[in-house]
Amino acid sequence: xxxxxxxxxxxxxxxxxxxxxxxxxxxxxxxxxxxxxxxxxxxxxxxxxxxxxxxxxxxxxxxxxxxxxxxxxxxxxxxxxxxxxxxxxxxxxxxxxxxxxxxxxxxxxxxxxxxxxxxxxxxxxxxxxxxxxxxxxxxxxxxxxxxxxxxxxxxxxxxxxxxxxxxxxxxxxxxxxxxxxxxxxxxxxxxxxxxxxxxxxxxxxxxxxxxxxxxxxxxxxxxxxxxxxxxxxxxxxxxxxxxxxxxxxxxxxxxxxxxxxxxxxxxxxxxxxxxxxxxxxxxxxxxxxxxxxxxxxxxxxxxxxxxxx
Amino acid sequence: xxxxxxxxxxxxxxxxxxxxxxxxxxxxxxxxxxxxxxxxxxxxxxxxxxxxxxxxxxxxxxxxxxxxxxxxxxxxxxxxxxxxxxxxxxxxxxxxxxxxxxxxxxxxxxxxxxxxxxxxxxxxxxxxxxxxxxxxxxx
Numbered sequence: 001x002x003x004x005x006x007x008x009x010x011x012x013x014x015x016x017x018x019x020x021x022x023x024x025x026x027x028x029x030x031x032x033x034x035x036x037x038x039x040x041x042x043x044x045x046x047x048x049x050x051x052x053x054x055x056x057x058x059x060x061x062x063x064x065x066x067x068x069x070x071x072x073x074x075x076x077x078x079x080x081x082x083x084x085x086x087x088x089x090x091x092x093x094x095x096x097x098x099x100x101x102x103x104x105x106x107x108x109x110x111x112x113x114x115x116x117x118x119x120x121x122x123x124x125x126x127x128x129x130x131x132x133x134x135x136x137x138x139x140x141x142x143x144x145x146x147x148x149x150x151x152x153x154x155x156x157x158x159x160x161x162x163x164x165x166x167x168x169x170x171x172x173x174x175x176x177x178x179x180x181x182x183x184x185x186x187x188x189x190x191x192x193x194x195x196x197x198x199x200x201x202x203x204x205x206x207x208x209x210x211x212x213x214x215x216x217x218x219x220x221x222x223x224x225x226x227x228x229x230x231x232x233x234x235x236x237x238x239x240x241x242x243x244x245x246x247x248x249x250x251x252x253x254x255x256x257x258x259x260x261x262x263x264x265x266x267x268x269x270x271x272x273x274x275x276x277x278x279x280x281x282x283x284x285x286x287x288x289x290x291x292x293x294x295x296x297x298x299x300x301x302x303x304x305x306x307x308x309x
Numbered sequence: 310x311x312x313x314x315x316x317x318x319x320x321x322x323x324x325x326x327x328x329x330x331x332x333x334x335x336x337x338x339x340x341x342x343x344x345x346x347x348x349x350x351x352x353x354x355x356x357x358x359x360x361x362x363x364x365x366x367x368x369x370x371x372x373x374x375x376x377x378x379x380x381x382x383x384x385x386x387x388x389x390x391x392x393x394x395x396x397x398x399x400x401x402x403x404x405x406x407x408x409x410x411x412x413x414x415x416x417x418x419x420x421x422x423x424x425x426x427x428x429x430x431x432x433x434x435x436x437x438x439x440x441x442x443x444x445x446x447x448x
Contacts, residue, residue, distance in 0.1 A: 105369055105371075106368040106369050108368050127362075131362075133372075134364065134367055134372035134375065134376075135366050135367060135368070135372070137367070137368070137369040137371040137372040137375075138368050138369025138370075138371060138372075139368060139369070173371065173375070175371075176369065176371035176372075177371075
């Protein structure tokens with residue numbers, strides 16, 4: 001009896017070894033990580049970083065149980081990358097992962113842009129920003145195109161006020177709220193340069209790389225499958241050449257361009273079958289063929305400037 | 310005299326953690342939580358001042374606690390502060406829960422007034438000693 005009482009005082013006297021993998025599975029964070037792996041094509045550096053964060057949080061949980069000092073890590077993040085590289089999608093998943101690991105209590109995502117935070121007249125900004133912060137508490141606040149908050153050319157812009165309130169909340173409400181800022185890489189760099197406080201309060205800077213042609217093709221296949229469509233062999237070849245051609249043109253937005261291209265291909269597909277005489281089969285309605293893709297303006301080299309897609 | 314009004318008022322004052330738990334309960338039930346304060350302790354006083362805005366669309370009690378801290382910074386020790394949960398699910402707003410979270414450091418209590426009525430009838434009424442002074446200077 002006495003021996004065990006003495007042992008109670010030493011926190012490390014709990015079980016000797018701990019299975020960290022099981023910790024991750026038990027919290028169901030593993031499921032979300034696997035879902036992330038399965039549903040998102042490419043994005044290797046992003047996935048690695050998210051796994052690292054998940055590992056740190058899992059280890060911290062165990063340490064807390066063993067009575068070892070564990071300080072809540074600052075988890076504010078910045079996602080930079082070109083349009084359509086999956087920043088918002090990953091942010092949504094991030095909220096779920098953090099919730100499963102017990103880092104945020106509710107795990108909802110509040111997605112805002114400049115006009116949700118910045119007011120129109122003096123004294124309007126602070127209550128507006130605070131309102132959003134209150135809504136996001138217990139979850140993740142996702143600020144899309146965060147650089148619009150700061151307008152260099154206008155020193156009286158109210159954006160500065162919103163930034164100050166955000167910074168204060170990021171510091172003081174670290175346990176209640178995770179802030180993720182996102183935007184295009186070059187403009188985010190500029191934004192961080194003019195707001196050094198922001199940069200230092202964000203622990204994780206994650207860069208989203210552009211997709212390769214093969215990855216975009218995989219994304220297209222996934223989108224098609226989700227809507228019960230598929231490519232014919234010729235259609236597949238046509239779409240591959242479409243991706244290569246589209247990439248050379250202005251306003252290329254990675255996965256978003258692919259989604260738009262598929263939508264238009266479906267449009268032409270429907271039209272083609274409508275104009276054809278005679279009945280159509282179930283198979284016809286599911287198969288996107290080469291002409292549906294090749295009719296795109298992208299292949300029209302003369303018009304490659306103003307009208308993409 | 311310690312005033313007892315609303316839920317939990319015969320218990321010792323709630324700690325911050327207990328308040329947080331109650332607020333989270335309200336939020337999980339879908340109630341809109343708000344913070345009110347007054348310096349008129351009369352039990353029939355239903356017109357309390359509202360602190361900030363009623364908090365709709367909030368998922369976590371931390372937000373309410375943040376406002377409560379701000380309200381206390383401005384009024385603690387000089388006002389009664391209460392938290393109410395409004396339920397709109399029947400189609401109208403109705404108070405489901407309301408409890409005091411802060412009270413003045415000194416509560417002078419109530420005076421009992423007796424007024425002679427016709428015949429030998431007596432009318433009773435209560436009046437707070439604090440309410441003798443003008444609003445804003447009571448505590």
